[in-house]
Amino acid sequence: MRQAFSDTLVRIADADPRVLLLTGDHGYALFDAFRAAHPDRFINAGIAEQNMVGMAAGLARMGFHPFVYGLSAFVPVRVLEQIKIDIAHDDLPVVLCGDGAGFVYSHLGTSHQSLEDIACIRPVPGMMVLSPADRHELTAAMEHAHGARRSVYLRMGKADRGDVHDGDAAIDTTKLQCLKAGHKGGTAILATGPIATTAMQVAERINGVAVWSVPSIKPFDTETFATICTSSARLVTMEEHVIAGGFGSLVAEEASSTHPLPILRIGVRDRFSEHCGTYDYLLREHGLDLETVAAQVAAFDAA
Amino acid sequence: MMQIASDRPGTNFPFAPARLRRTVLDMAYAGQTVHIGCAFSIIELMAVLYRSHLRFSPTDPRAPDRDLMVLSKGHGVMAQYACMREIGWIDDKAVNGYFADGSLLKGLSDSRVPGLEVTSGSLGHGLSIAVGMALGAQRNDSGQRVFAIVGDGEMNEGPIWEAMLFAAQAKLDNLVVIIDENGFQAMGRTEEIVGLGDIAAKFTTFGFDAVTIDGHDEAAIDVAVTSLLANGTRRPKAIVARTVKGYGVPFMENDNIWHYTRLTDETYQAAIAALKNVQ
Numbered sequence: 001m002r003q004a005f006s007d008t009l010v011r012i013a014d015a016d017p018r019v020l021l022l023t024g025d026h027g028y029a030l031f032d033a034f035r036a037a038h039p040d041r042f043i044n045a046g047i048a049e050q051n052m053v054g055m056a057a058g059l060a061r062m063g064f065h066p067f068v069y070g071l072s073a074f075v076p077v078r079v080l081e082q083i084k085i086d087i088a089h090d091d092l093p094v095v096l097c098g099d100g101a102g103f104v105y106s107h108l109g110t111s112h113q114s115l116e117d118i119a120c121i122r123p124v125p126g127m128m129v130l131s132p133a134d135r136h137e138l139t140a141a142m143e144h145a146h147g148a149r150r151s152v153y154l155r156m157g158k159a160d161r162g163d164v165h166d167g168d169a170a171i172d173t174t175k176l177q178c179l180k181a182g183h184k185g186g187t188a189i190l191a192t193g194p195i196a197t198t199a200m201q202v203a204e205r206i207n208g209v210a211v212w213s214v215p216s217i218k219p220f221d222t223e224t225f226a227t228i229c230t231s232s233a234r235l236v237t238m239e240e241h242v243i244a245g246g247f248g249s250l251v252a253e254e255a256s257s258t259h260p261l262p263i264l265r266i267g268v269r270d271r272f273s274e275h276c277g278t279y280d281y282l283l284r285e286h287g288l289d290l291e292t293v294a295a296q297v298a299a300f301d302a303a
Numbered sequence: 304m305m306q307i308a309s310d311r312p313g314t315n316f317p318f319a320p321a322r323l324r325r326t327v328l329d330m331a332y333a334g335q336t337v338h339i340g341c342a343f344s345i346i347e348l349m350a351v352l353y354r355s356h357l358r359f360s361p362t363d364p365r366a367p368d369r370d371l372m373v374l375s376k377g378h379g380v381m382a383q384y385a386c387m388r389e390i391g392w393i394d395d396k397a398v399n400g401y402f403a404d405g406s407l408l409k410g411l412s413d414s415r416v417p418g419l420e421v422t423s424g425s426l427g428h429g430l431s432i433a434v435g436m437a438l439g440a441q442r443n444d445s446g447q448r449v450f451a452i453v454g455d456g457e458m459n460e461g462p463i464w465e466a467m468l469f470a471a472q473a474k475l476d477n478l479v480v481i482i483d484e485n486g487f488q489a490m491g492r493t494e495e496i497v498g499l500g501d502i503a504a505k506f507t508t509f510g511f512d513a514v515t516i517d518g519h520d521e522a523a524i525d526v527a528v529t530s531l532l533a534n535g536t537r538r539p540k541a542i543v544a545r546t547v548k549g550y551g552v553p554f555m556e557n558d559n560i561w562h563y564t565r566l567t568d569e570t571y572q573a574a575i576a577a578l579k580n581v582q
Contacts, residue, residue, distance in 0.1 A: 043438075045469060046465070046468070046469065046472075048462075048465035048468070048469065050427070050431065050461065050462040050465060051431045051434070051462050051465035051466045051469055052431075053431075054428055054430075054431025054432045054434070054435060054462060054466070055431050055432070055434050055435035055438065055466075055469065056435060057431075057432050057435060058431070058432040058433060058434060058435020058436040058437075058438070058439060059435040059436075059438060059439045060435075061420075061432070061435070061436060061439070062435070062436055062438075062439025062440060062442075062443060062445075063439065063443065064439055064442070081425060081428075082428065082431070082462075085422050085423075085425055085428055086421075086422070086428055086431075086432055089414065089415075089422050090414055090415065090422075
């Protein structure tokens with residue numbers, strides 16, 4: 001996924017001389033290819049995220065198309081007000097790339113773990129919020145974000161969970177992505193981000209469960225969502241993010257007005273990480289590991 | 304290349320401070336709004352910039368090659384409105400209908416108003432945007448200059464110092480930061496809240512060419528801007544403008560109540576009379 005990020009960024013910059021990359025002193029080796037190809041368009045803004053985002057707004061006003069890179073704990077959470085006032089207020093073309101979302105920095109603790117970013121950025125008017133599941137969705141999301149010339153938050157989670165797409169077909173980021181068809185009148189899982197790989201593993205264990213990936217949280221593909229609600233008895237949402245205000249909340253809000261049906265929201269409960277450990281350890285601590293999730297979905301599916 | 308107002312033949316934009324202050328009073332009275340003192344301290348600064356330094360199009364406040372006037376201390380926005388009225392970007396209806404339901408002009412700088420560049424008032428935002436604009440102008444090789452007015456109280460905000468560091472690092476010699484050192488912030492005297500000491504020395508230490516002037520002396524402002532922009536260094540520029548909050552109406556001067564107080568019929572008339580006496 002990181003290779004796809006680098007490759008796609010270089011390709012976009014090759015084609016569009018207005019693209020700049022700003023980083024808050026993060027992404028040490030990630031930008032080697034970009035720096036080699038476009039050294040004059042790489043701006044290390046230093047460890048000063050608020051100023052970086054404000055500068056991106058100024059550069060966008062002068063005709064540039066900045067990609068702003070940071071850890072998602074900082075971009076968008078730390079700089080939420082800069083995003084709201086300086087960028088989103090005029091829908092300036094700035095792509096805010098928040099890397100390491102979720103429990104990626106599992107050993108570093110609360111400061112670098114980012115489980116609140118979707119809930120923070122979703123209410124900002126007009127923001128596009130993209131959350132790709134694998135490298136193919138990431139590439140499509142970056143191209144869409146660049147082409148849209150709007151204010152975008154691109155959420156990048158755990159990079160090594162594997163693919164959910166085979167890469168053969170072009171992906172329309174704006175649409176819900178059917179990864180696995182299920183039984184009519186059964187359970188449909190909607191997952192956003194790399195946790196979609198877990199959703200696929202769950203569906204292999206439970207007969208008839210459909211799996212959809214949601215690369216665009218905002219705008220949300222309400223049209224396809226309506227068809228899923230019509231053909232399903234139950235929905236499960238999965239996100240590596242708190243369940244309050246995040247993707248599960250979005251699905252519950254959307255369903256409640258037009259297609260009320262039981263929804264199991266799987267995500268992080270109202271708690272910080274207690275302990276340190278591997279990424280897989282933290283998923284277990286928060287009940288987001290395959291065994292726990294599969295058991296929850298199976299019980300919900302059987303109810 | 305655009306011209307400055309005073310070089311433009313056949314036009315007359317005097318930006319007379321007493322007239323600008325009268326517009327501020329009219330707006331504040333019509334809108335029953337506050338922040339009069341915040342606007343009065345930057346009247347001469349705005350007047351000199353619009354009269355003699357900012358290159359703009361009278362007919363298009365968003366002309367792409369304009370110089371940029373970033374009001375980081377958004378609370379002083381009535382001073383900028385007053386200049387915009389001189390140019391014709393806002394009309395008497397906007398002045399007399401200030402704060403009417405459904406009107407465009409807000410109580411703080413708002414980027415959706417043609418003629419204003421940033422949405423500010425949440426402090427510590429504008430300078431970073433100005434730095435991005437100055438960097439963008441340099442990358443575009445457009446020759447545009449960026450002027451940013453920052454309040455002394457606003458310098459409590461961390462991003463101001465982040466922006467200062469980066470501006471020097473990037474050699475933004477097309478950026479002029481003007482600090483409105485009126486000595487007050489919302490709750491009292493700056494030196495009693497979070498004192499700043501010698502502001503020019505701080506800017507110098509951060510890599511700027513900095514001077515301190517009387518912020519109500521139009522000639523001194525003019526000289527400072529001209530000489531800094533022509534000094535040939537690759538450093539960003541800073542002008543520490545020593546000002547008086549509420550300047551121009553003696554009963555408002557150095558009285559922080561005019562950060563908050565609305566004009567009555569009596570104080571409105573008294574302020575107008577005081578302005579005439581100053582003239």
